[in-house]
């Protein structure tokens with residue numbers, strides 16, 4: 001059996017991998033993390049999917065264990081501003097669609113209309129985000145009563161595969177603080193930590209990694225090497241030469257500039273969502289943490305210079321940006337042809353990245369780690385385990401890629417070359433067919449990317465309706481069906497939403513109580 005693992009890299013991917021493998025295999029697998037003090041981590045990556053709760057569950061960690069130490073806040077949705085036209089916004093919530101007489105409520109909304117805001121007419125979470133409300137009451141009850149969440153239930157080893165319901169929120173957290181927290185978790189459970197630089201990688205005659213040469217700690221050998229070295233891809237890409245499949249033709253944003261902005265939470269409040277504000281050459285993220293904002297401009301170098309991007313971001317933030325140091329980042333957009341080659345598995349930026357829209361990076365890390373546990377190699381090195389792992393992880397990032405392409409192809413904005421060119425970029429062949437299908441009927445299980453990538457049809461529906469750039473018709477069947485029950489449900493959504501806004505505490509009030 002595989003008895004030892006060396007992980008190169010101490011960023012989010014490295015310490016998520018180390019802590020999860022430890023939780024899975026205990027001391028039956030010896031784990032070492034080697035990380036450079038000289039080479040920094042990417043330092044961003046602060047919003048997640050709701051499914052990240054399975055990661056913390058698996059480690060036996062409750063929110064109270066890690067949120068206060070990581071500046072954590074709740075994320076109920078992504079708020080997309082100015083994608084349809086300047087001054088407009090809509091939400092992509094963690095909330096499944098209601099169904100009336102077998103038809104999704106958003107399809108009914110197309111037929112019977114509503115107030116004009118599909119998100120507020122069909123979902124509850126947009127109302128909570130607008131009100132900066134907490135998803136929990138002060139007694140910790142969740143607003144969404146569909147969950148039989150027993151606050152005293154023992155944490156147990158849930159995984160993405162058990163996500164049979166849609167949990168209504170995800171998290172924002174300080175990426176560096178989370179990596180530090182997971183480092184303490186892992187080292188406290190017996191993971192070895194070496195702070196050093198890997199200066200050379202030696203391969204054997206088969207082209208497998210024989211050992212990692214460090215500057216001060218000699219050579220490191222293991223049965224399996226996990227490359228969490230970030231965009232450098234020091235093992236998978238550099239040492240093993242695995243080809244990289246670029247997504248640049250369909251996802252042009254390859255740069256970012258970020259700021260960490262201190263805020264007075266008591267004054268500003270905390271909107272429980274990530275905001276993505278479209279710009280002339282990309283979009284700006286706003287991630288509200290407990291005592292600061294994480295913000296950054298994701299843009300395409302072909303349309304905007306770094307200096308201009310930094311100026312736009314500083315203008316967007318305002319006077320609070322003065323004297324703050326900007327972090328300029330080059331992004332490698334695409335994926336390794338294979339994430340697992342011989343005795344090396346790439347996880348995190350080293351294996352692939354599709355720009356941070358919709359916060360998919362940490363989900364892809366979590367999915368990769370879960371699959372690594374499922375397909376963990378034995379001494380016989382069964383290639384079927386490796387090949388199945390590679391197929392599953394490639395499909396996950398290809399599905400995310402397709403969902404992100406939809407944002408640029410589907411945005412109604414066409415007010416400059418960047419947004420006009422976005423409509424002409426190539427899309428995967430199957431996706432072109434699906435985009436045609438969406439014009440006759442909103443996306444559903446039959447017309448969205450067919451392999452697991454975490455996004456469900458309702459996410460595609462929110463984009464199709466919210467972005468405004470795809471011509472949409474309701475199916476003719478709705479002209480023949482009785483609309484009364486659907487109209488009643490639309491009224492019920494608004495009544496429930498108004499009651500929640502009136503009874504839930506603010507997110508600031510609830511989170512202050514956790515500290």
Ligand SMILES: Cc1cc2nc3c(=O)[nH]c(=O)nc-3n(C[C@H](O)[C@H](O)[C@H](O)COP(=O)(O)OP(=O)(O)OC[C@H]3O[C@@H](n4cnc5c(N)ncnc54)[C@H](O)[C@@H]3O)c2cc1C
Pocket residue numbers: 008009010011012013014034035036037038039040041042043044045046047048175196197198199228229230231232234256296329331347348349350356359360361362363365
């Ligand atoms: C602009 C931007 C915004 C993002 N926003 C989000 C978001 O909101 N949500 C989300 O889920 N994801 C987001 N991501 C993705 C997220 O940041 C990454 O998935 C996450 O941080 C994982 O990074 P990593 O651990 O793979 O790499 P890194 O953080 O770069 O860590 C690499 C590690 O490898 C070490 N290392 C490298 N080479 C050597 C060597 N030779 N010897 C020793 N050590 C070495 C470094 O010291 C470091 O510890 C974003 C990414 C970018 C670029």
Ligand SMILES: N[C@@H](Cc1c[nH]c2cc(Cl)ccc12)C(=O)O
Pocket residue numbers: 048049050051052076077078092093094095166167358454455456459
């Ligand atoms: N079902 C996955 C993915 C997902 C569903 N809704 C959203 C909204 C946002 Cl902002 C990101 C991700 C998602 C999950 O629940 O995490």
